[in-house]
Each structure stands twice: as C-alpha cells, then as structure tokens.
Amino acid sequence: MDNVLNTAGDWAINVLFALAIFFIGRQVAKLIIKVCRRVLSRSRMDEMLVNFVLSILSGVLLLIVIVAALDRLGVDTTSLVALIGAAGLAIGLSLQDSLKNFAAGVMLIVFRPFKAGDFVEAAGTSGVVETISIFSSTFRTPDNRSIIIPNGAIYSDVITNYSARDTRRIDLVIGISYDDDIRKAKEVAEAVIKGDERVLEDPAPFIGVADLGASSVDLHIRPWVKSSDYFATMCDLKEKIKVAYDDNGISIPYPQTDLHVHQVSDKTGDAKPFVVARKAEDREEGGDD
Known part of the structure; x- marks a missing residue:
C-alpha cells in the first residue's frame, strides 16, 4: 500500500511539474514571440513575412515545450523526436516544389525586386503586380486578366521592373527617304517633341541619324517621359510625327x-x-x- 501511495505521489508530482513546464513554457514562448515581433517590425520587414516567420517560430517553441513536459512525465521523447524528424523529412520531400516557391517568396519579400503596383515582366508574363504572397504572386495584365505565377518561376527568371524608375526613355526609329532633307526632318521631329508637355527637358531629347539603310535614312528619336506617361506618349508621338512629316512633304519609305x-x-x-x-x-x- 505504501508503494502504491509513493508511486501515486511521484506521479502526481511529475504531472504538476509537467503542467508547470507546459504553462510557464507557453508564456515564455509568447514573450519571445512578442519580442521578436517588435524587433522585426523595427527592421521594416514586410508584415506578411513577419507573421509567417513568427507563426513558424511559435510552432517550434510550442513543440519544444510539449516535448519537455512529456519528458518530465517519463515519456520516452527520443522516439518522438525521431518520429517528428522523419515526418518532417517525408513532408519536405513531398513538398519540394512548394518549398521552392516558399523560399522564392521569402526572397522576393526580403529583397523586393518589385512591389505591389509595379508594372513588371517576369516568367514570360507582363502586368501590374497585385499581390505577393509566400507561394505565388498575382499579376494583372493590360487586358485585365489576373495571372497567378508561382514564386519559384518568377525568381528563377529575369525580372524586368518598368516602374522601378520615375522616368523612361522612348526609343523611336523613323525612316525617311534619301531624297528628303535630313535637317528639315530633324527640325520637324524636334518641334513635335517640344510641343508635347509630357516630354521632359532634362534629360534632353536626342534626335540623330542612326543608320543608312537599304531604302531609308533611319532617325533615332529618343525623348524622356515619366514612367506613367510612357505608353500614351509613345503612341501619340508616332502619330504626330507621321502627320507632321506628311504636312511637310517628308516621306516614310515602306517595302515595295x-x-x-x-x-x-x-x-x-x-x-x-x-x-x-x-x-x-x-x-x-x-x-x-
């Protein structure tokens, strides 16, 4: 009878200690998470990445607390740890692509080659970035389609961010006939450019002969505009230069x-x-x- 009472007493003490380890350990884990959140927030890390990292850290800390409490109860935690490790390895092997996308998502959020609202070309797709999540990113194409691209495909390819700079250069190649006056053609193009208020004065526009082609003299016309005005200004300048050349008797050769x-x-x-x-x-x- 005394042995039973002693055993029950020891078991009760172990249970109390295990409960104490669990509850105190959980509070300590919450305190660690709170401190880490404060530190990460001061580092200006993306809020989505902060929440994801802290959720993983919270799970790991809670698992450690549970293992410590079970060990106090006398449970053989060696086998449990080995089982958890084997399960983690199996899950990792089965989710290789997902882990690749996750790693790429972390890199995109940390290094920020683009942000939401930028017009980007990546993984063979061009569009405005709407969202950047851990596993995938969503682009909105110019014809208003939403395309979801795995982050692994984005980060492993060339990324062209058209919104990274405030200004962009428009590159126009206009061919004129060999019979036309080059100086007059340049003056007409310069007048068209100066007449468009969207064209920036600094950097100054460039107009020059780029090539003496088989049937035309090719002029390079390169004005600078704000990135937000790029496409509309490019289309307008092409139309205005064509009309101005027609009005001034300057021909643009075409294959015959x-x-x-x-x-x-x-x-x-x-x-x-x-x-x-x-x-x-x-x-x-x-x-x-």
Missing part, C-alpha cells in the same frame, strides 16, 4: 515590289510574258532595266 514584264519567244516563235519581281530598294540601288 516592282513587276517587270518581258516578252520572251519560245522555239515556236510565240512571245510569252516573263515576269521578274524586284524589290523597290534593289531598283533604287541598281537602276531600272
């Missing part, structure tokens, strides 16, 4: 094909038409037959 019909006699003496097709640029260089 000339058909030359020759009469060729066969063995019977009958004349049959023989058609030779030549490109316009070839005719301009070699002369007409």
Whole structure:
C-alpha cells in the first residue's frame, strides 16, 4: 500500500511539474514571440513575412515545450523526436516544389525586386503586380486578366521592373527617304517633341541619324517621359510625327515590289510574258532595266 501511495505521489508530482513546464513554457514562448515581433517590425520587414516567420517560430517553441513536459512525465521523447524528424523529412520531400516557391517568396519579400503596383515582366508574363504572397504572386495584365505565377518561376527568371524608375526613355526609329532633307526632318521631329508637355527637358531629347539603310535614312528619336506617361506618349508621338512629316512633304519609305514584264519567244516563235519581281530598294540601288 505504501508503494502504491509513493508511486501515486511521484506521479502526481511529475504531472504538476509537467503542467508547470507546459504553462510557464507557453508564456515564455509568447514573450519571445512578442519580442521578436517588435524587433522585426523595427527592421521594416514586410508584415506578411513577419507573421509567417513568427507563426513558424511559435510552432517550434510550442513543440519544444510539449516535448519537455512529456519528458518530465517519463515519456520516452527520443522516439518522438525521431518520429517528428522523419515526418518532417517525408513532408519536405513531398513538398519540394512548394518549398521552392516558399523560399522564392521569402526572397522576393526580403529583397523586393518589385512591389505591389509595379508594372513588371517576369516568367514570360507582363502586368501590374497585385499581390505577393509566400507561394505565388498575382499579376494583372493590360487586358485585365489576373495571372497567378508561382514564386519559384518568377525568381528563377529575369525580372524586368518598368516602374522601378520615375522616368523612361522612348526609343523611336523613323525612316525617311534619301531624297528628303535630313535637317528639315530633324527640325520637324524636334518641334513635335517640344510641343508635347509630357516630354521632359532634362534629360534632353536626342534626335540623330542612326543608320543608312537599304531604302531609308533611319532617325533615332529618343525623348524622356515619366514612367506613367510612357505608353500614351509613345503612341501619340508616332502619330504626330507621321502627320507632321506628311504636312511637310517628308516621306516614310515602306517595302515595295516592282513587276517587270518581258516578252520572251519560245522555239515556236510565240512571245510569252516573263515576269521578274524586284524589290523597290534593289531598283533604287541598281537602276531600272
């Protein structure tokens, strides 16, 4: 009887100690989480990443507290730890792609190659970034489609952020005829650019001869605009320059094909038409037959 009472007493003491370890350990874990949250918030880390990291840390701390309480009760925790490790390994192997996306999501949030609202080209998709989560990101395309892309595909590819800078350069290549006055063409293009208030004065626009092509003199017209005005300004400048060139008698060459019909006699003496097709640029260089 005394042995039973002693055993029950020891068991009761162990249970009390295990409960104390559990409750005190849980409070200590909450205190650690609170301190870590304060430190991470001061480091200006993304709130979503902070919550995710702290949730993982909270789970790990709670698991340690539970293992310590079970060990006080006399439970063999060695096998339990080995079982948890094996389960973690199995889960990790089965979720390789998800872990890859998770790691990429953490990198995107930490290093911030782009943020929500930026116009980005990544993983073969262009669009405005709407959300960046741990496993995937959502893009809104110019035609208003939502595309969800795994973060692993984004981070392993080239990322082009068109919104990273306040200003962008518009690169226009306009070809004029060899018969046109280059200086006049540059003056007309310069007047069009100066007439658009969206074009920035600094950096100054550039207009120059880029290439002497087979059938045209190619001008590079490169004004600078705000990134938000890029697409609309580019389209407007193309239209205005075309209209201004038409008004000033400056032509923009386009590919042409000339058909030359020759009469060729066969063995019977009958004349049959023989058609030779030549490109316009070839005719301009070699002369007409």
